[in-house]
Amino acid sequence: MKSTRPAPDLSKPRLTTSAMIASIASEGQRTRPAPFGHALVELARRRLDVLGMTADLGKYTDLHIFAKEFPERYYQMGMAEQLLFGAASGLAAEGFMPFATTYAVFASRRAYDFIHQTIAEEDRNVKIVCALPGLTSGYGPSHQAAEDLALMRAMPNMTVIDPCDAHEIEQVVPAMAAHQGPVYMRLLRGQVPLVLDEYDYTFELGKAKLLRDGRDVLMISSGLMTMRALEAAKALSDDRVEVAVLHVPTIKPLDAETIRREAGRSGRLVVVAENHTVIGGLGEAVAGLLMRAGVHVPFRQIGLPDAFLDAGALPTLHDRYGISLSEVAKQVKAWLK
Template identity: 65%
Template sequence: MTTATKKATTSAMIASFADEGQKTTKAPFGHALAELGRQRQDVVGLSADLAKYTDMHVFRDAFPDRFFQMGMAEQALLAAAAGMAEVGLTPFASTYSVFATRRAYDFLCLDIAEPGLNVNVIGGLPGLTTGYGPSHQATEDIAILRGIPGLTIVDPCDSVDIEQAVPQLAEAPGPTYLRLLRGAVPTVLDEYDYRFQLGRAAELRTGRDVLMISSGLMTMRALTAAAELAEDGVDVAVLHAPTIKPLDTQAVLSAVGKGRLVVTLENHTVVGGLAESVASCLAFNGVGERIVPIGLPDEFLAAGALPTLHDRYGLSVPRIKKRVLAELG
């Protein structure tokens, strides 16, 4: 493990969102996949000219004969992965989320999901994790993919989630999509009595006033905001939902309805993501609970420095606290 020593990078394509001094782990996906590769000969890796930028290079260097560079051809990437799965291999195919979802949707849907193949799509730069504007910001990837039957969608919080998710994705019988956090990834959940379980949510913190239901990097923001809100006398519970589809409906239903303000937090547009998943869960089960969604707006986002953009669009801890306190009146 390493420790971040500088504030978030401001202008690079791959910018860090780790706070100054925050504990991080380098390339957790790449190392977890390489470890899985040592245990299972059927595991193969593919990338669309982005191995270095999706941490797939760790697996590539460990198993060069089991890695396939497909070039800048995302449709071919997923088609090849489908073919490998058909003959009994377990492929992990990495590219940027925008390319996997926007450019190669039909191949993911019909070549992979329709036959129920065990292909694991790894999407880098999910949500607002790059400052390069709409061409690379996958703010709507979950909304695009939630409608695909049988596809499991995972939005990990940190390195712990990623490391523990990789072998479980390989074991899952159908296709999966992981929203990748890469590079020096914060390590947060090791401080909690937590284990990643595919399809399950976990209560990380109890509280009587507010219930935060969060996914992805917003869980670490929720935990920080909860700790700071406690100094203002606000008791906040945090329910981490790393699996967006299928959502752990039982955990959600058990958590709401206790007189607490319910807030969802996601690094995704408020359209079609965690907030709407939670809302439909409650509505379909006859639970009339108001939800306050904290997420990205339904618009194309600006380019710029990540810290500035996170604050501008409401994902920063100060903005989260401000919103919660305003809702509590």
């Protein structure tokens, strides 16, 4: 039987699954390859106690770079995240410093109890580094870690970090090593944008940094949303809207002093932007902090909805859920009317 399906239009670009795992970098934006993998290698050259561990995701968490350089200090645990974190805890008890990598969904959901009981409760010196945070995968709820910050910041003894770009990740790795105790870091992998080097930025654990000032809006952000906030601030300046951007890479412990000071400056709308559900992340942490401190300001959130997100191409999803540059700028302008 002859098919009646029309022939494909080969003149149009074909959307493939690569768009579902595409880099978050804009076209033409400067990037740096695998900043975590290279930074961990540099750290391991100085510290013999550093180990690399993963659950079948070495290539997809940039740990393969460490494995090639230090094969005798690399542990591939297979598709068994509970085993990964249990073993990491045991190695930490013997004086090693494991950097254990997987996807954020697998650490925060599948292996949560093992992290809680064997790492956090025992205050073990394990560094948990997790790729595909928030909406950085188009593969749907099975791989979209929209609630990992809420889960991890609720865990006693756990330090939580959400870096913005390659420049920051390279600085976070040695800072994690210098901190005694468990750390959870969201990982941007592959070709990671370079943003913060233009702002003379230096990462300090537990510190928020004002990247630019502005009299109309204060955007408080973490992770890739700091990149979006800076882009939106530049776009809104064309409409004579002045936007300040306060980058908060450490979600726990929160830099209460800096957030109170900047949010307390009168006359500004405060907007928290995060690549995470609006439930339990940076937005609610900042809102609770300001309320307890008696700082009463106009307050809004940009974040992912309290819902299971769709699968699809990342650019489409970022527009749909309001975390693309155009949607962030549009929302801020609407709130100022």
